Amino acid sequence: MLRQVLLAVSRSDRARRVVSTSPLTRDVVKRYVAGDVEGAVAELTDRRLLVTVDHLGEEVSDRAQAEGAVEDYLQIIGRLPAGADVSVKLTALGLRLSEQLALDNAASICEAATARGLTLTLDAEEHDTIAGLHSVHATLRKEHPDVGVVVQSYLRDSVERCIRLAELDDVRVRLCKGAYTAPGAHKSSGEIDRAYVRCLKALMAGNGYPMVATHDPRLIEIASALAVINGRDATGFEYQMLYGVRPAEQERLAEQGAQVRVYVPYGSDWYAYLMRRLAERPANLAFFARSLVSRG
Incomplete structure (x- = not known):
């Protein structure tokens, strides 16, 4: 409730x-x-943490706004260090106006990111955008195989989706619990957590690169155990946590040799x-x- x-x-x-x-x-x-996103990125990088940045904003109502979102990303891409990632919501790129528009805009950002040695991850949003999200992701991967996608474990089809994605070579999948609602979705924390673990098992056993987005100590321990069971070393997956949340845990994991990426949101639409x-x-x-x- x-x-x-x-x-x-x-x-x-x-x-x-x-x-x-x-x-x-x-x-x-x-x-x-982050008020000063470049400063935040520099500080995190100095602490041996990876970053993904998200220019806050979504649900644009016209093409001009979508083009403005693309420009915002092109500007920040030019100022990020190699190895960084950018997180993009397709509704900010015009998904509700046209899937083709969102695809074209995402492709422009992908091209700029690739040229700078960066990656791009497509964020998951409301349940009615998920089909478009995975359609755009599948198309983008033909030219940009390292583009990532998010799966939310609260959705009923999350496990089946992870099983299918795990069959793809080198696919980058960020697994999170999810922060939206959907008809028929898991509602209790126990159901969502159990689905998360089933998704983790599929991804860790698969051909891709799991990105374990959680602050839950139990799920972090499970992810670590599954990585060992499936023969993944520290380069075979990463943890992801939010900017400002459990920073000591972020550093602890990094000091143990794990790859830890911090999700850094910035912008006024917070x-x-x-x-x-x-x-x-x-x-x-x-x-x-x-x-x-x-x-x-």
Whole structure:
């Protein structure tokens, strides 16, 4: 129920205005959304952490907005170090206007990223965009085989999708729990976690490159064990965590030799992102509440 409420709040213009104008909220946002994205990337890189950057924004209403999103990515790509990744939401590139438009725009970003030694990962969004997401991903892989895609374990077809993806050579798959709703989707945390583990088993045993996006200590331990069972060394998969969340754990894993990539969101359109992070794991409410109290 709390998850549903938080997701509803994420779509409320009134709630957006209230939350966005609170001085306390702005202080918290600074911890979890990079104000100076280049500075944040440099700091993380110095700590031997990998990065993926996400220019916040989605659901554009016209082609001009989609072109603006492409330009934003082209600009940041020119300032990122080799080995970095960019995370892109296809609705920001015009998916709801035209799948072909989103494909063309994503291809432009892919070409620029490849030229700079970067990769691109297509983010998963609302359930009604998933078919378009995987269609665009399949087409892009013909020219850009290293383009990644996200699978959300809360969706009923997540395990079957991971099994199919795992058959592809070198496919990059980011596995997360998911922060949206869908008819018939898993609702309890136990169901979502069990699906996550089944997805992990398929990906770790497959031909691709798993990207384990979680802060859950149990799932991190399971991923590590599955990597050993399937003969994957530290270069055969990576952990992914959010900017500002469990930074000590990020460094601990990196110090142990694991590849850890930090998801760095930036930009002014942060409200929906923050609310979805709370909905993804409502226990994060206490985490963010402590941030409001400590403000440091």
